[in-house]
Amino acid sequence: MRKLAIILVSLSLLVPSFSGLTAAEEDLVEVQLLGLNDWHGQIDYEDYFADFDGDGENDPAGRADYLAAYLKEREATNPENTLLVHAGDMIGGSPLIAASFQDEPVVEIMEAMGMDVGTLGNHEFDEGVDELLRMIHGGDHPDGTEGYDGMNFPVVAANVQYKDTKELLVDPYVIEEVGGQKIAFIGVATTETPSMVIKEGNENVEFTDEAEAINKYVPEIKEQGVRSIVVLAHNPGYQDGDVITGDAADIAENVDDEVDIIFAGHNHVENNGIVDGKLIVQAYAYGTAFSDVDIKIDPATGDIVDKTAEIVTVAQHGMEPDPEVGAILEKYETLVDEIKNEVIGEAAMPLEGGYAERGEQGDNALGNLIADGMKWAMDADMAMMNGGGIRADINEGPITYGEVFTVQPFGNTLVKAELTGESIIQVLNNQLSEPYGPDYSVAGFNYTWNFDAMEVIEVYLPDGTEIDPNEVYTVVVNNYMFGDDDSGIEDLAISSEVGPTDLDATVDYIKSFDEPIEYYAEGRIQEVELVTPLTGNPNASEKAKERLKELAKEGKFKNKNN
Structure with missing residues (x-):
């Protein structure tokens, strides 16, 4: 990531529907995918970048308890058929409140928000592969929380493997069933990761071409009767008007057309558009925004036949913070206040x-x-x-x-x-x-x-x-x-x-x-x-x-x- 983008985002932006409706509208299964990227452990982060209440002063956006409230509000619109996903860099480069406890507070909050599946970003490798795997699977750390049991949701990456054995660090994909329909989520991390992380602890890991890795597993997924495929890619996109370029767009151009949606990340900007029939979305960084993707699946074929996206700002004005996540924040804020405020x-x-x-x-x-x-x-x-x-x-x-x-x-x-x-x-x-x-x-x-x-x-x-x-x-x-x-x-x-x-x-x-x-x-x-x-x-x-x-x-x- 070369520059941290200034976050300027409207309350919500809609991309036109990309529709291939074939079944009767009433027969389609509506599914909602809520997406995060590049949180970087910023669970207490607030940014004053827009006037949300009209008083001429910029108002805060972000913070985990408000983000959780927004996500739960959106989930309530489709409670049975909503999944929460992320595109990497959820931990690493974190502020004191998270890093003091090895980013375990971030995992605790992701679980409280109901995270369903995520992938690996470059910052997940900041402390080496062993610590990354401990974060995923659990285990005690001298600076962590007692009895840390790992992430209760799958983390997938199809292009991250050991150099010596060529075995993947984590599963390449996971299939989730929502509303009676199966959706596959394939993960990939940017191949630039080795140039962004320390060598120590990462000597035996390598990153293969993202599109090739995705295409390797699409046939296997299709053999299981799955036709709705989503990619969680920690790869950047750059949008100018209706045109998206960058790694995320390159992936869209080069992967199997059975792929429908790409959740992008890494460069902390907004993306919301179509490349080669694939919807690409990305929601800035630090929990100040999230993506809301609404899809329709034809139950006769299992295909996604309609998809629309919205990038939503986590404006604190007019929203009550989520009490469960607020309590988690307060717990860790109390523990680090003395150090933090020196x-x-x-x-x-x-x-x-x-x-x-x-x-x-x-x-x-x-x-x-x-x-x-x-x-x-x-x-x-x-x-x-x-x-x-x-x-x-x-x-x-x-x-x-x-x-x-x-x-x-x-x-x-x-x-x-x-x-x-x-x-x-x-x-x-x-x-x-x-x-x-x-x-x-x-x-x-x-x-x-x-x-x-x-x-x-x-x-x-x-x-x-x-x-x-x-x-x-x-x-x-x-x-x-x-x-x-x-x-x-x-x-x-x-x-x-x-x-x-x-x-x-x-x-x-x-x-x-x-x-x-x-x-x-x-x-x-x-x-x-x-x-x-x-x-x-x-x-x-x-x-x-x-x-x-x-x-x-x-x-x-x-x-x-x-």
């Missing part, structure tokens, strides 16, 4: 984070603070922090432990590696991508880069000198970045040592400030333009450097030092 510092201004970006100031305030804290915690020359590991901003005012935990919820450990200047430049080049540009926040140096070349131009040390390609520097990253094949850091490192968690480093760094913290985007990362095009020129890199030096001498380009 004030560790004060922000003199809002500190915005996330990924580095294109532009003359590609860095951001919170990313700079976190990277500086990493460098400080391990007494290193430099530090780099991946944008995907910065999950929230810090508000102006008192900074609490819980707030910082929400920013860095993964429990990654810091690694100080020895790298040559040449290797550091290679790592910086590796993190550049189209169309976004840079990823990492940095400390201990600034650098310039060019989009056309997709290449770092110059790297400057705090004293204004250029980095020495042959000099060895100490660079702090987190263990996810260190082991990431795309970064190349582990292979390039001369030596390494493990330090504290990234969260502890940031907390301690914030505590070290005597005054309210002021941090800015200050030009540590700068995109620079070139006068001549680079395409096809084998000497472009050197010419780019020469031209930038000329511009700097002319005062048209200024490198800032930190």
Whole structure:
């Protein structure tokens, strides 16, 4: 996931019915499928993004007890024929209230809401396969709840298997009977998962092509007389008007036409449309919305002959929270309040984070603070922090432990590696991508880069000198970045040592400030333009450097030092 989408959603959006009605309307069996995706353990999350009561002020949406109330209200419209499903990333990257107990509160709430079937997202692998399987099947954990017995609903994934045996981690699909009709649910997880999770604990797992995995099991499902097939895919879709693109659309184009519906996920946006006759739906993230898919099944054939979808916002205005889920929330809020509310510092201004970006100031305030804290915690020359590991901003005012935990919820450990200047430049080049540009926040140096070349131009040390390609520097990253094949850091490192968690480093760094913290985007990362095009020129890199030096001498380009 490259960017966290801003959640802006109308109260409900309907996609036109895709109908192939063949039987008399009164003979069709109506079934309701309610879908969630990308909850990330955000059971206490609220977002103020729209004015629901018309008073001119934005009102809250989300939170588990309100989500449960909406789902139960919808279920009441078709109580015998409703299923609740999810498309992955329900746990992992979670806030303190969930992560303090290994995300077991999230499972408790999913069960209270009546979850029927789900699949695996990349974040389900955040702590490795063994912990994922414990979450599914049950077992005690030192940080968990006593007597945890796992998930009381099936989790399916047809494309996640062990490398050595080629056996699947979980069942590929499950068949549910609703209103006397059978519906098959096949799960798949994005094949990009290995590049998004730590290696440790996931060494023996691999992800096969999603469409091929689905097509492998469709004939087996059809042999059992099932003609209604739904895919739970932790794969992104991107909708512009009536057109949906991305992995979810590619899956729709390449799977058996017996597949009727795809619940998508991963990129935290809305999808609600038809691709190759398949309905694709996705409902943002963090429990602020859900999808409501109404289908009609011809009992004579078992086929879905009509399907419509609605993306529903979990607006708190006008809705009473569900008391059962509310009691679960209150139980865990009480347990974590003392830790969560500890004030560790004060922000003199809002500190915005996330990924580095294109532009003359590609860095951001919170990313700079976190990277500086990493460098400080391990007494290193430099530090780099991946944008995907910065999950929230810090508000102006008192900074609490819980707030910082929400920013860095993964429990990654810091690694100080020895790298040559040449290797550091290679790592910086590796993190550049189209169309976004840079990823990492940095400390201990600034650098310039060019989009056309997709290449770092110059790297400057705090004293204004250029980095020495042959000099060895100490660079702090987190263990996810260190082991990431795309970064190349582990292979390039001369030596390494493990330090504290990234969260502890940031907390301690914030505590070290005597005054309210002021941090800015200050030009540590700068995109620079070139006068001549680079395409096809084998000497472009050197010419780019020469031209930038000329511009700097002319005062048209200024490198800032930190």
